[in-house]
Amino acid sequence: MRYFLEIAYDGTRFHGWQLQPNALAVQQVLDDCLSKILRQPVSSTGSGRTDTGVHASQQFVHFDVAQPLEEEQVVFRLNRILPNDIAALNLYLVPDQAHARFDAVSRTYHYHISLVKNPFKRYYAWYHSRELDVAKMNEAAAILLKYEDFTTFSKVKGDTKHYRCTMLEAGWQQQGEELVFTIRANRFLRGMVRLVVGTLVDVGKGKLTVPQFEQIVASQDRSQASGAAPSEGLYLARVEYPEQLLPQV
Template structure:
């Protein structure tokens, strides 16, 4: 029987989502706890990967259980043994062919920049000591919606077959002492959001014009993008599925 599990996590002490040798990953910890609660070996599949230090306020995984589960009870028992930087939120019975990654039709990330030194945000926002030209950053961000090929903002490694993405929203908004970037798309490439943010920050600093930003996208040249923004400011914020699935 297949289930979708909604979770949230603080990625500070993890080497990303995906299980890997000789490093602590969110997936490894989650699978170990699920295996203990369900008394069977569990290998989950996530809706996507997050890098080292990146957080998720909403992430979905699917797994198969040999017995029908009381979803509320399973969530309660799972939260009792999960570490306090990972939380189980909801559990859903889904069709046996449902897939957490392939059935997702949109994903949203948030990136947080703070202009005030705050010790309580040091692992959850990128501290930038100088002001940024938000109007220019938004003008550049809007141009992302006119493009489909984002080779420029992809990591070289990986098994990606193509670099096309449909971006539905890309906007910066001031929220108190923080500047928050929201980007929503059907899919994202490895490292894409942090590379986009790093390059947009250079627009805000006056190092790049909006026209140059567009030329960088069109170049499809990874060497043209700016450095990746720090991991701590990035959150996977929302994963969307067909309404009938959940």
């Protein structure tokens, strides 16, 4: 039987989501805890990878077990043994062929920039002391909706077969002492959001004009993009599936 598990995590001490040798990953901790409470080996598959230091306020994984589970009881027991920086939120029985990664129709990321120095947000937002032109950053962000090929914002020598993404939303909002960037698409390239944010911030600082930003996007040349924004400000915020597969939460 296949289940979707909804989780959230603080990525500060983890080397990303994906299981890897010689480094602590969220997937490793989750699989170990699931295997312990279910008393059988469990191997989860995530909706996507998050890099070292990146957080998730909503992530979905799927896993298979031999017998039906009591969803609320599993969530309760799992939270008792998970470390404090990972939380199990909900568990859903899904069709046997449902896939946490391939069946997702969109993903939303948030990026937080702190406009004041706050020691309590040092792992959760990028502190930026210079004033940023948010209107110009939004003008540039809107350009992303015109394009499908995001080779410019792809990691060098990645294993991606193609660089096309359907961009659904991209924009900045000021929320108190923070700027929050929301970006939503059907898929993202590895490291893409941080490269987009880093380049948009250069527009906000006046280092790039809006037309120059569009030229960079259209160039399909990774070397034209600015440096990646720090990982601590990035959150995987929402993963959406077809309504018939999973009620939207």
